[in-house]
Amino acid sequence: MKGFRFFASAFLCTVTILFSSCSKEETMQSSDQAVNTELRSSTYYMPDETQPHEGTWLQWPHHYQYGTTYRNRLDPTWVAMTKQLVQCEIVHIIAYNTTEKNRIISLLNTASVPLTNVDFRIFKTNDVWVRDNGPIYVKNSSNQILIEDWGFNGWGNNAPYSLCNNIPKSIGTATGKQVVNLNAAMKVEGGAFEIDGHGTFMATKSSILNSNRNPGMTQGQAEAIFSQNLGVTNFIWLDGVPGLEITDMHIDGFARFGDENTIVTINAANLNYWEVPQSDITKLYAAKDANGQSYDFMYLPLTQNNVKTAYGKNLGYKGSYVNFYVANTKVLVPFYNDPNDLLAKNILQSLYPTKTVVGIDVRNLYENGGMIHCVTQQQPL
Numbered sequence: 001m002k003g004f005r006f007f008a009s010a011f012l013c014t015v016t017i018l019f020s021s022c023s024k025e026e027t028m029q030s031s032d033q034a035v036n037t038e039l040r041s042s043t044y045y046m047p048d049e050t051q052p053h054e055g056t057w058l059q060w061p062h063h064y065q066y067g068t069t070y071r072n073r074l075d076p077t078w079v080a081m082t083k084q085l086v087q088c089e090i091v092h093i094i095a096y097n098t099t100e101k102n103r104i105i106s107l108l109n110t111a112s113v114p115l116t117n118v119d120f121r122i123f124k125t126n127d128v129w130v131r132d133n134g135p136i137y138v139k140n141s142s143n144q145i146l147i148e149d150w151g152f153n154g155w156g157n158n159a160p161y162s163l164c165n166n167i168p169k170s171i172g173t174a175t176g177k178q179v180v181n182l183n184a185a186m187k188v189e190g191g192a193f194e195i196d197g198h199g200t201f202m203a204t205k206s207s208i209l210n211s212n213r214n215p216g217m218t219q220g221q222a223e224a225i226f227s228q229n230l231g232v233t234n235f236i237w238l239d240g241v242p243g244l245e246i247t248d249m250h251i252d253g254f255a256r257f258g259d260e261n262t263i264v265t266i267n268a269a270n271l272n273y274w275e276v277p278q279s280d281i282t283k284l285y286a287a288k289d290a291n292g293q294s295y296d297f298m299y300l301p302l303t304q305n306n307v308k309t310a311y312g313k314n315l316g317y318k319g320s321y322v323n324f325y326v327a328n329t330k331v332l333v334p335f336y337n338d339p340n341d342l343l344a345k346n347i348l349q350s351l352y353p354t355k356t357v358v359g360i361d362v363r364n365l366y367e368n369g370g371m372i373h374c375v376t377q378q379q380p381l
Helices: 038-041 068-085 099-109 165-177 220-229 267-274 278-285 342-353 365-366
Strands: 055-061 090-095 119-120 136-139 145-151 179-187 192-196 199-204 234-238 255-259 262-265 296-299 330-335 356-361 375-380
Touching: 038 330, 055 068, 068 090, 068 099, 068 199, 068 220, 068 330, 068 356, 068 365, 068 375, 090 099, 090 136, 099 119, 119 165, 136 375, 145 165, 165 179, 179 220, 192 220, 192 255, 199 255, 220 234, 330 342, 342 356
Parallel strands: 055 090, 090 119, 145 179, 199 234, 262 296, 330 356
Antiparallel strands: 055 375, 136 145, 192 199, 255 262
């Protein structure tokens, strides 16, 4: 379980092929061309999400942890994501077992989703939040792709996690990728940090420098680990709010790097609604990149209305569009059957004019605290 359990107590339990069909944008270049040579002094660097993908990883919902109703309510979102993503990259689907794999194939066939670019892997999982427990793909100085396996402990021992913690190692073994074991170095989720691909890292202290993940770790120690393993040199630290929800305020719910020059976020009034401290709002809007330059800001709305699930339950709070996912030729943005859906889509389309922005209904997923970015993980070329 993951995401922005902004109203946490309600959610603690509900939670080689390079395919020819994926056309690459003319502007896409190799990650090497986009990375400052200064970053190469680190052991590894992480390409940002906008760099070309080999594929996207999804952990498909199942009934073994939270029941059949939970699974069935989430299935349509995974079908919709897969339908869009197979058009431009491989979709690596993690199924709990062969029975689940066959069930997923039936769902995709019913929705007329071609299986050509679908790669199934059978691994047991606790839940769906692959952004947080899944592999972090990095490159070494020889431009080889490796997997980093950061420690995952269920957002500070707040949810079952033992099966999900095995996923990076399992993927590495199955796909022949070297795995860098960082479990002893740090507990950190993929949704807890953002990188701009040019040396800057953005996160909340509450979700990383927290005694429920990394007791006693200092900011300097954390920065040294991130510098070595992600290739970052410049840090934007917000304080965040520990204990506000299960993730302790992951950054990817309210602030993202849209590209190397742009932070995508929400306006100050909506950040206040999101319970972001005023001091953090000030820090965010004053953020500078690794070269000391100010970022441009793009502001997405929140939903106009409180979100209702697809089955009619009023959740009592608004939804964020910031938790979008950038694929090769697609951008998947959360949709809530809300008047502001189209506004958010159009704003993101202006940021990504060469990609197609597609809305994905996340209403039932949002009941469990997450959106699109929370349940996707990119594998770069």
